[in-house]
Amino acid sequence: MNIKILGSGCPRCQALERETREAVDRLGLDAQIEHVTDLPSIMGYGVMSTPGLVVDEKVVSTGKVLKSREIEPLLS
Template identity: 50%
Template sequence: MGKLNIEILGKGCKKCQQLEVNTQKALAALGLEGDFSHVTDTMEIINHGVMQTPALVVDGNVLSQGKVIEPDKIQSLLQTA
């Protein structure tokens, strides 16, 4: 598997930053790599179908929204995605 396209949706708050850190930890634990980007534009966030931030989008799929999830939960979501 190549690098995953990972988007953190939100206004760049501390919760968004923590979600990125947790996602990086999850990727490292699984031996995966990701290209990270931050989406702060409200319309682009809404176009993803997201109504609450922070949100985690991997390869176009919304894996979580409205909360900071822990690395072990992210690992589980990545393995089933």
């Protein structure tokens, strides 16, 4: 599984990455997590409001920091 956090690296983006890592650990998934900070790459996903969460190249959330329990169903 390939997971990307889209955002500049701001505290909200870091919080989403932390919550995503917690969800991955809790589910025991084998996943690569990457933080994408390059604006043209972020816009390439059509994301205009960060942070964004991409799972296997599909945008599943934008503009909010999800809690790990909210992320888990998106990873299943």
